[in-house]
Every structure is written in C-alpha cells, then in structure tokens.
Amino acid sequence: MTHSYQAARRLPRRMANMLLALFATAGLLLGAGLTAPAAEAAPQVPRVPANAKHAVAEMQPSWNLGNTLDAIPDETSWGNPLTTRAHLAKIRSEGFRSVRIPVTWTDHQSATAPYAVDAAFMDRVEEITDFALAEGLYVVLNVHHDSWQWVDQMPTDHDNVMARFNSLWTQISSTFKDKPRTLLFESINEPEFENATAQQKATLLNELNASFHKIVRGSGGKNGNRLLVLPTIYCTPDQALMDTLYNTIKSLNDPNLVATVHYYSWFPFSVNIAGGTHYDEAARKDLDGAFQRMRDTFVARGIPVYLGEYGLLSWPDHHHPSRVERGEALKYFEHFGHAARQAGVTTALWDPFAYLNRQTFQWRDQELFDLIRASWTTRSGSTSFDRLFVPKSGRITDQSLTLNRNGLSFRGLWHGDRKLVADSDYTVSGDRLTLKAATLTRLAGDRSYGDNATLQARFSRGLPWKLHVATYDAPQQTGASGTTSALAVPTRFHGDHLATMEAKYADGTNAGPTDWTAFQEFNISFTPDYAGDTITLTEKFLTSLRDNAPVTLTFHFYSGTKITYQVVKSGSTVTGSAV
Template identity: 35%
Template sequence: MNIPFRFLGLFLLAALAIFSCGETEDPKPIIFAVSTNAVQFEAGSQIISITSNSIWTIEAASSWLEVTPTSGTGNSQITLKASSTTLSEVREASVKLSSEAKVELISVKQDAKAPSLPSYYIPSHATGMRDISNLELAKEMGIGWNLGNSLEAIGGETAWGNPKTTKELIGVIKSAGFNSVRIPVAWSKFTHAETFEIDPAWMARVQEVVDYVVDDDMYVVMNIHWDEGWMQPTFAKQNYVNDRLEKMWIQIALNFRDYDDHLLFAGTNEVMVDGDYSTPKPEYYQAQNSFNQTFVDAVRSTGGRNTYRNLVVQTFNTNIDHGVNFFIMPTDDTERRLMVEVHYYDPYEFSLKEDEVITQWGEHATDPSKTASWGGESYADGQFQQVKTKFVDNGIPVLLGEYAATDKKAEDNDTYRKYYLKHLSKSAKEHGLVPFYWDNGFGGDYGSALFNRSSGVQLYPDLIEAIISAGQ
C-alpha cells in the first residue's frame, strides 16, 4: 500500500495510540506496617499506629484483651485495653493484623499486679533466722510438753485451777529433758469487741511466758486455742471467722515479729462443729481449710522475720484420718516453712474416759475386761505411718500436738499409762513426728499432770522418763 508522505505522520500517531491502549499500568505497592510488634503494660490501655494504604482486619486471641477497632482502611490507630488482673504472674496474648498482602503479629504481655502492701508491713529479713528447712528444725524440737489449762483458761490464767506460770516452772520442764513447749492461748480478751483489738495487758502476759521458754533456749509453739468455740467451720460462719482470725493473727504476728525461729505460730486448735465427732461434711473441712490459709496469709503479710517463721496448720479436729482424707495444704510464698499438727487420744476409753473400766492397754494387758477392743500398738503405729506417708515423706513435718493418758487411780493403771506413753512417744519419733505431751496441771483423779505447777516437783518421774527416753 502506497501512503502519501503527507499522511505518514498521522498514521504513526494513530499506530502509537493503538499500541498504547494495549498496555496495563503498574499496580501501586501495598503499604502495611505497625509502630511496634511488642507491648507490655500492667493495666489500662496502649495505642498502636497503623500505616496502610489498604483494608486491614484484627484478631485478638485472648478474653482479657480488648482491641478497637477491629478493622479499617488506611492509616489509623488501634487501642489495646487489658482487663485488671490479680495474678502474681505475667500473662500473654497475641494480636494478628492482616492486610491484603501482609500479616503483622503483636505480642502483648500484661505485668503481674504489683502487690499492695499493708501499712504495717516491713521488708522481709531473715536476721537471726537460721537457714534450715522445716524438717531440720522439727528434728531439733525433740520432745514437747503442753502448758495446758493455763493461758487458754477462759476468765484468766488461774481460772481453771492452775497457778500463774513462772520462769522457775519452765526451768524444771527444761531440766526434765523437754526441748519444746506448746502454749495454748485464748486471745479473746479485747479492748474493743467489734475490731477484735487484743487487750495490751494480756498480750504482754503471753509474751512474758513465751520469753520464759525462749530464754531457756527451748522452742515455743503458740496458738489460738478453743477460746469459747467461736471458730465454727460452717459456710454461715466462714466469713466472720476468717475476718476475726485475720485481725487477731496480724496483731499477734506484729507483736512477736522480732522473735527468731525458736517461736512457731499455730493457727488454730481442734476446729470442729460443736459436738460433732463424725466424718466432716465437705462444708466443714472446706471452711476449716480456708481458716488455715487465712492464718498463713495474715502472718506473712507482716513481713520481717515472719516471712520465714515456721507456721503450723491443723487437720480437721486434728484428726489423723481426716487429715489424710480432707486436708489441703495452704499455699505459701515462703518455701519449706509449714508444718502440720494432729492429736492422738486413742483408744478414748483408756486415754480420756473418766471411769475405772478400761485401765489396761497393749499387748501386756492381763484382763480383757479392762482393755479396749481396739487402738493397740499396731493401730497407733498404723496411724503414725499414715501421717508419715502423707506429710513427712513429702517434706512436711508433723507435730503430735497433744497425747496423754489420764490417771484413773486404779491399782494397775500407772503401769499401763507408762507403757502407753512410752510406745506412743517412741513410735511418733520413729515415724518423724514431734510429740507434745498434754499436761493439764491437775494431778488428781482423771488428771494428766506430770509436774506440780506450784512446786515444780515431778509427780510421775517414771512417766516422764518413759516419754523423754523415746527421743534419745
């Protein structure tokens, strides 16, 4: 085809236009970036900037983390909001941001809640506290003795017939071979009944008796004892008891905070529903387990040496079987500083019942009519083995806080009392328990005293020797 020269320019322009219409423009690059890929904060909210020229969406894989907005287009800001936490550990979540061609992940960490320290707290310190475990300290406690029916007497120290405790009496206990003293205390002597403020004069008297023992280089286990039975383990009373228990133990712990590890606190005593010695309902032992936790938390909240003090918690009604079946060990931020307490008065017919029927015990008994049909040596050994397996073998010392055989004044009773106490003391020690004999200060019929509280004279030297020899 011949194209005149004058039309050649127009032809080339048309061809170029046709060629250009067939080309595709280069796509715009997708921009998508976040201001940070890691966020850490305790509470409140954090803002993250998004730089984008496209549509984006957000997914947050956590119920405690709120993200707004969850989608958008172009440049924007998103807000990360964490719900409040009471956790003592950091919790983590991830946030996924997706655009048309790119994904960004944001790691979110929420700091543990900073502890709110009470005004009475002082920094923890172990000055004067030896760096030994609870098991090691328990071994040093040796054989223990109870200052029974004195400081726990409702109405005052002498209200149940015993004289005021003296330093001389404690010296006699030490000389006899005991290395620990359990001091039951009724603390409900208040200057203000609604705030449970303990009478300063009573606090000072208890401290005076504690000092008698500590000054003799002996161990003290000091508790809140029966105290008219206000510590009822029911759901109806649970909040009241925990509140009162906390307020009382904070006061006690603050007063004795500067004592070294020769002083142990025991939170409760024989917690049970009045008159009900049967297997506890779940309500009962759940409430009682909460009392143990309240006690531990209250003491630890005071700081200082109390951070490292050995604390004693009890099984339900201090019963061995209930302890094996229903006891839950309280949580404690301080490691290896908790002990468990049980009591033993089996068989009841021999050890406590006030009559002259069952006066013999054990394999040497000569009269079946004077011997209980249960609770002999193998039974006692089996009970202590249960405790050893459940607690001692798992690093938790056990105090046998009370055991005794009352004096029935039968002609042959003392022989069997001696054998009973020797066997129990020896078996307890062999199974890793720390035994504390229950001395109520009364040496008459159905009493369990070993010493005359006024003179310090040993009322039953053979029984004392039987108990002490078990720890040698």
C-alpha cells in the same frame, strides 16, 4: 482482768524487752524472785535450721504449758499458778527442747469490730513467750479454746468469724514479728464447725489456714519465713483429714509449713470404756496406724509433723481413782515414744497440771516421767500384766506372764538388791516367764491383802519393769439403798483392783448412759473408793436407768474375779442387792 501481773509489765514494751534481755544475761528468773543456779550458764538461742523438717526435729521433745494462758477466763482460773521463767527453766533442765503455749483469746478480745485484743493480756502472752525463748526453747504459740467458743460458728456467722480470726492473727503477727524463728505460730487448735458436713468443714478450715498464712507472711519482720503450724479438723490423725491438710499445704507452696495432729490413744482404752481395760492389740494397732499415716502422708513427703498434744484423756488424774491400770498406761507411753521416733514425729506432752507440779517444781509421778523420758531415746521391756495375784489362803501355784521384750534381751528378775535365780525361782521359755510357787509363797509373806512384794524385770536397755505380788480374795458386796444422786455399794475389795463394770437389763440389752456398750465408762458411771470400801454408782448412770427394770451389774476385777450385783430404780429411789 482479775489478777495483776509482774511490775515489769507496766513498763513500755520496748523498755521491758531491754530489761528482759539484761535479766536473762544475769541469769535472773523474772517474776519468780529467784536466782538461777550460779553454775548454770545462760542458755543460748538455738540456730534454726533452714530445712523445716530439721528444725522440727530439733524441737523434740516438747511440752505443753496447759491450763494456763488457755484457761478461761484467766491464767490462774483452772488451778495453776502464774507462770514464771523458773517454770520454763525447769522444763529445759528436764530435757525438753520446745514448749507449746496454748492461748485462749476470747475473753481478752472484743467480740465486735475491730476485735481488739486487750493490751495487758497481749503483753502477758509476750512475757511468757519471752521467758521460754530466753531459756533457749522453741515455742509454739496458738489460738486455742477459741475454736469451740466462737470459731465453730463459722458455718452460720462466716463473715464475723473470719473478720475476728483475721484481726486476731494480724495483732499477734504484729506483736511477735521481730521474735527469733524459734517462735512458731499455730493457726488454731482442734478446729471444729457446728452443723457442717465433712466437705464444708474441710473448706472452712482450708479458708482459715490460707488466711492465717497470708496474714503472717505479709506482716513483716521475721514472719516472712517463720515456721507455721497447720492442723487437721479436730487435730485428728484420720487419713481423710490428713489428706485434706496435705493438699492445703501443697497448695500454699511454702517450705516452712508444719502439719499438726493430736493423739490420746484408742478411745476405749484412753477413758476405760467398752472393755478397754488393757493396752491390748487393738490399742497398739490404733497407735501404730496413726503414726504410719503421719509418716506416709507428711514426713515421707518432706512435711514435718508436730504432734501438739498426747497423753491419755483422763490419766493421770490425781483427784479421782485411776481409770487406766498403771502398768497398762506405762506400756502405752513406752510404745508411743518408740513409734514417734520411728515415724520421725516431734511430740508435745499435754500437761494441764497432771505431770509437773508447778508449785513445788517436782514431777507428781517421777517414775512415770522417767519412763516418758527414756522413751525419747530407747525402748523398755514389760510383761503382759504388772501384778501376780496370789490367794489369801490355800495353795499358791506357779504363775506365768508374757515377756514383752520390745527387741531387748531379758536379764532377769530382782527383789530389791537380790537377783532371783533362773530355773530355781523362775523359768523362761520363749516369751513365757513363769514364777515358781515356792518363790511366790516366799514373796507373799504373811499374805496381807494387797501388794506384799515388788520385783523388777530388767532388760538390756531402758527402765526396769515392776511386778507386784499381791494377795487377794474375791471381793464381797452387800445391799444398799439411796437416791438417783448416788448409790454407794458397800464393797470389800480384799486386795483386788476394779477393772470395769458391765450393766445389762434382764432382756439382755445394755443399761447405762453409754448404751452402745455394756461396759460403762470408769469414773463417769461408777467409781471405786478403796479406802472407803465402796463403789459409787453415779447420778449420770442412775438417772439413765429405766424405772422398775432390774439391772444386773457385773464388776470385773484385774485378778480375773467377777461378781454380780442388782440395782433397781423407782422414781428417785435406788436399791441394790448382792446376787
């Protein structure tokens, strides 16, 4: 172990649990050295409904303590601080009713028989679980990155993997058997199996789930009727995979079983590849289809669904430029919350550190979290895009957007405290919202590059939608030279925002590491630096190019502007020129 834990961990477990209960009653935040607000009553342990669907419904909404106990090799290895009870108190105070605690056991468990788990690590897992339980939260405890560290070798090392998995759950079950039923066990996260056919994967996962079920149910204490969570392969909500899980659950004939899947949106949109720059019909259809399948396969048949992770695969990322345009991402989160409520699915936000700053206890993006929270109970409206681009010079004309009412009534537009005047400042015809030229001219002011004004579109319920009036000119690029390590393309953005990059050879074939599409992956093949006036072509992109074969890049911007650029790789040298 590379770090020490709180002093209470060195006490015998029974005594530590007694002290934990005493401190919880006193309202102390263990491990943080902080005292809970004096006016706040000690949370009560929820009474778990006998019906599994009702119990899982009470867990909505849920949150993941990500990149913590699942970090490799230790709790702080991936940048998060040691977890305290204060963190879990914060989550409860923000309206979450449950927390998923992912745990990677690999580096804390012997890889050979009897596959013992390090006692200090088991104590730490129990300590954090106790923090959450003492805060009145439901808890989901699992086996996490072990899925790709050793469980995936099951096709070729079946007996050792099975023995290690069984030993692990035997130890976990014994340690936690007397915890309240607000603690759930999840057999394994995103299971995968190397070099196996689809049928082999289904058979192996069924074997793991059945063994997990048998071990927990036979371990005594409250494990006899504890809620147990079983995944599909990869935790993917594809129909065939959910059908296989449904059959497993039915064969186990246990009313206290829960199905789990994950959802990170339609892949091209989630990572901004293959032209997935907008939360468009394809992305919406993908989400609606996933929740329809969850409802029809499980919920409608009496099996609850705990969607153990959701978000976008690389958004938000506070260390790199946003792959996904902000307004488009907000539409996704709003739609996600609505679809989950319609399907009766409990959802757990995946938070590796991107949402809650665990140092300051503040949301990194309060506006984003406010929208997520609103989606738990209601809909919010939006428009077809969140920016209105006006030219730097010349005449400004009327601009139109589509209103996404989402079943709500449109109440109007506001600029600060001032309500704009319908039919004078703007018009509405059906779902078409048009801003008048004179209004846009007034809002643009001196037309400095970038956002000049922000409007609010308000609806009968939910949160207002922000509309930014932005001044732009066509971006300009100049020549550059570099190596295959990176090429910084000088770019004057002139108030515009980069959407994607298309790459093709002269013969029309796709160029770049993702040669199945011309539109390369944002931040992987290219990344903008607005402050530094560059777009960097990455090593991964440049090394994938053919030698001495000119590549035409088309940079697409959210204003609708397109500009072209040519690059040529020759050995380790790369040159670029504006077209």
